[in-house]
Amino acid sequence: MNETARQLITALEGGNRLQKNDFLQILTHADAEDVEYAKSHANDLRIKYFGNAIFLRGLVELSNFCKNDCLYCGIRRSNTAVVRYRLSKEQILGCLEQGYAAGLRTLVLQGGEDAWFTDERMCDIVSAVKERRPEIAVTLSLGERSKESYRRLKEAGADRYLLRHETATEWHYAKLHPAFQKLSNRMQCLEWLKELGYQVGCGMMVGSPYQTTECLAADLAFIQDFRPQMVGLGPFIPHHETPFANEPAGSVETTLFLLALVRLTLPKVLLPSTTALATLHPQGRLHGILSGANVIMPNLSPIDLRDNYTLYDNKANTGLEAVEGVALLDKELSSIGCHVVVDRGDARY
Numbered sequence: 001m002n003e004t005a006r007q008l009i010t011a012l013e014g015g016n017r018l019q020k021n022d023f024l025q026i027l028t029h030a031d032a033e034d035v036e037y038a039k040s041h042a043n044d045l046r047i048k049y050f051g052n053a054i055f056l057r058g059l060v061e062l063s064n065f066c067k068n069d070c071l072y073c074g075i076r077r078s079n080t081a082v083v084r085y086r087l088s089k090e091q092i093l094g095c096l097e098q099g100y101a102a103g104l105r106t107l108v109l110q111g112g113e114d115a116w117f118t119d120e121r122m123c124d125i126v127s128a129v130k131e132r133r134p135e136i137a138v139t140l141s142l143g144e145r146s147k148e149s150y151r152r153l154k155e156a157g158a159d160r161y162l163l164r165h166e167t168a169t170e171w172h173y174a175k176l177h178p179a180f181q182k183l184s185n186r187m188q189c190l191e192w193l194k195e196l197g198y199q200v201g202c203g204m205m206v207g208s209p210y211q212t213t214e215c216l217a218a219d220l221a222f223i224q225d226f227r228p229q230m231v232g233l234g235p236f237i238p239h240h241e242t243p244f245a246n247e248p249a250g251s252v253e254t255t256l257f258l259l260a261l262v263r264l265t266l267p268k269v270l271l272p273s274t275t276a277l278a279t280l281h282p283q284g285r286l287h288g289i290l291s292g293a294n295v296i297m298p299n300l301s302p303i304d305l306r307d308n309y310t311l312y313d314n315k316a317n318t319g320l321e322a323v324e325g326v327a328l329l330d331k332e333l334s335s336i337g338c339h340v341v342v343d344r345g346d347a348r349y
Ligand code: SAH
Pocket: 072, 073, 074, 110, 111, 112, 113, 141, 142, 143, 144, 162, 163, 164, 166, 204, 205, 234, 235, 236, 237, 238, 239, 276, 311, 312
């Protein structure tokens, strides 16, 4: 046990605000025992606030067209090897019905930044979903848009928005993105979303190229201060058609530690055990939950198109990672005393 790290983890758990340097101390000094301590206390907090319930979100991958060129991402615009597709409104409503029948009460509409999905088209889709199934929560994850666009989508019925900040460190952001993509704009978007009354999610990859421990400390400090209702956090995994093809994947163990620290920082946060984690480790999903995660996002995209939305190599999209596998997923969760619930799973703050 490392005394400095343990003291700071305990302070975090006690509701104290930490400095970026404190997070750095935790990340640099924690030994295996401290990591276990953080994970088990994060798991206790998950149980305290959510019991054994795991919330589900059906993930519909609307489009893999993207005007951006994130160096890590398999659907970046420079990747000419990918077959591009976009879903029609009818296909999306079909996904909605399939998800609804499986007990999902949140629909996540995610995609590349595809100009075809204008405000008009997107608002029409969101309101059609809400009209068909008013009890469904709609989460959007469509990247950076204008404030006016976010306002119109909210008015059309969108409840939540996921926009990972990717890294809170300017120089690191510049290593992961071309110059025309700016961290300042992404951060501005997060502020707008919050201001407009969305439940907002930010987050980052663990082990992305050039990431240092300082970067992760800055991410944790940002999450603490921004107080998002959701945090998306998974390991970086290389994609063979990107400039990062030969970079190593992020560490599962570090990802679990980060999940635990996020749960300790924001006890009531909605925190997915991500597909990326399940892709890297057969028990990744369960370990994520045992480290404080309380959400799983089964893939709800049309089966024949799923392989085209490949953000990273070997991305899992069937079995327990998909809507067809919800019953099996529930069975897997029962091995750690958890179960899936038919619930929107809204934020508690
Ligand atoms: N266009 C939307 C959705 C992006 S995809 C947006 O800009 O928000 C959702 C998330 O997948 C990204 O935010 C990123 O953190 C993650 N991701 C992309 N490529 C990845 C990779 N190679 N490994 C792990 N996660 C990745």
